[in-house]
Amino acid sequence: MEKSDWFTSWFNTSYYHTLYKDRNDEDAQLFMKNITSFLNLPKTSHILDLPCGKGRHAIFLNSLGYKVTGGDLAKNSIKLAKQFENHTLKFKVHDMRNSFDNSYNAVFNLFTSFGYFDDDNDDIQVLKNIKNGLNKDGSFVFDFLNAEKVKLTLVEEEIKTVDDITFHIKREIKNGFILKHISFFADKKQHSYTEKVKYLDLDKMTSYLNKVGFTIVNIFGDYNLKGFKAKTSDRLILVAK
Numbered sequence: 483m484e485k486s487d488w489f490t491s492w493f494n495t496s497y498y499h500t501l502y503k504d505r506n507d508e509d510a511q512l513f514m515k516n517i518t519s520f521l522n523l524p525k526t527s528h529i530l531d532l533p534c535g536k537g538r539h540a541i542f543l544n545s546l547g548y549k550v551t552g553g554d555l556a557k558n559s560i561k562l563a564k565q566f567e568n569h570t571l572k573f574k575v576h577d578m579r580n581s582f583d584n585s586y587n588a589v590f591n592l593f594t595s596f597g598y599f600d601d602d603n604d605d606i607q608v609l610k611n612i613k614n615g616l617n618k619d620g621s622f623v624f625d626f627l628n629a630e631k632v633k634l635t636l637v638e639e640e641i642k643t644v645d646d647i648t649f650h651i652k653r654e655i656k657n658g659f660i661l662k663h664i665s666f667f668a669d670k671k672q673h674s675y676t677e678k679v680k681y682l683d684l685d686k687m688t689s690y691l692n693k694v695g696f697t698i699v700n701i702f703g704d705y706n707l708k709g710f711k712a713k714t715s716d717r718l719i720l721v722a723k
Contacts, residue, residue, distance in 0.1 A: 489598050492675040493556040497668060499536070500645050510593075511542050513625070513705035517590075518546060520700075520707060521621050521721070527587035530615060532578050533595045537563030543590075544571040551586075553578070578608045585617040592625045597680030602690075605680065609694045622696060624720040628703070629683045630712045632660055655681060684710070684718060696722040 492498050523529070525547040531540040534552030536559045544550045553576030554560055563573040576582065579599075589612045599605055612622055633655060640651040652663040658681050665674040682690075684701070691698060699722060702708065703715025710718065 488676055488678055490555060492664075492677065493535075493554075494558045495673075495675075496558075497647065497666065497673065498675075500647060501642070501649055501664070503644065505538075507538060507542075509705050510539055513592075514539060514542050514546065516705065516707050517623055517719075517721075518543070518548070521588065521623075523548070523588060523621075528584065530582070530584070530586045530589045532576070532589060532591055532612070534563065534573065535559050535593075535595075537566060537573060539590065539592050540571065540573070541566050544568070551584070553582070578611065579604055581611045582615045584615065586615050586620055587617060588621045588623060589616055590623045590625075592623070594625070594627045594679060596624065596626060597682050598678065599680075606690060606693055609690060609696065613694050613696060620723070621699075622720075622722045624687070624718075624722065626682060626687070626718045626720075627660070627679070628710075628712070628715045628718045629660065629681050631715060633681075634713060682718075684712065687718065687720065691720070691722050698722050 528549045528551070529543055531543065531550060531552045533554040534540045535554055537552050540550045540552035540563070549570040552563055552573045555575065555577050557575055560573050560575050567573060591612070596608065597605055616622065636653055636655065638653055642649045642651060647666050647668045649664055649666045654661050659678050660681055662677040663674065664677065665672065688698060698720050700720070701710045702717070702719040703710035704717055
């Protein structure tokens with residue numbers, strides 16, 4: 483893999499899962515309940531969760547009665563997710579830059595899992611694949627950080643200790659990317675990784691979606707599906723068709 487693929491290495495480490503182990507499942511579940519009910523998705527729907535990580539959203543969606551497929555590039559995450567498979571829940575290693583075959587009722591891209599690539603064309607290719615993977619009435623749900631709020635409230639330095647590992651975190655916005663530099667000492671050596679997502683505000687995201695023929699039908703600012711406010715909302719959540 484070329485060096486620029488930061489997500490290939492970082493998401494495959496056990497340290498990534500350690501740092502984020504306290505992620506709030508209640509929030510995730512609340513969002514899944516709210517959005518499936520808002521979209522009025524019949525239980526016969528097939529949902530693609532892409533990228534799915536260890537499958538926390540996919541597993542919960544499946545427990546609500548949906549047929550779910552989760553795809554992710556990180557082999558270790560898929561290995562962990564596969565233990566939860568059943569006849570209506572499947573996980574596979576998948577690079578979202580490659581197209582997928584099925585025709586889904588909905589595709590969910592959750593928890594800021596987009597804008598990883600240096601080249602805009604890669605991000606647009608991902609959206610094209612999603613558009614082509616949906617059936618004609620299918621919905622695309624996009625859940626991203628709210629870049630404007632991040633810019634206004636950026637915590638430049640933070641130290642977080644989880645399971646006896648002390649993570650030193652530095653954040654900056656540079657060259658159109660929101661960067662999070664993570665360094666720590668573990669297993670007798672020093673590690674450092676940088677998470678990097680594109681600074682995508684509503685305007686830029688709208689232009690991306692329009693390029694591939696999507697139309698935004700709803701814009702929300704949090705997991706309770708409240709209206710979006712550029713300066714104060716926690717999330718930028720879009721529903722597109």
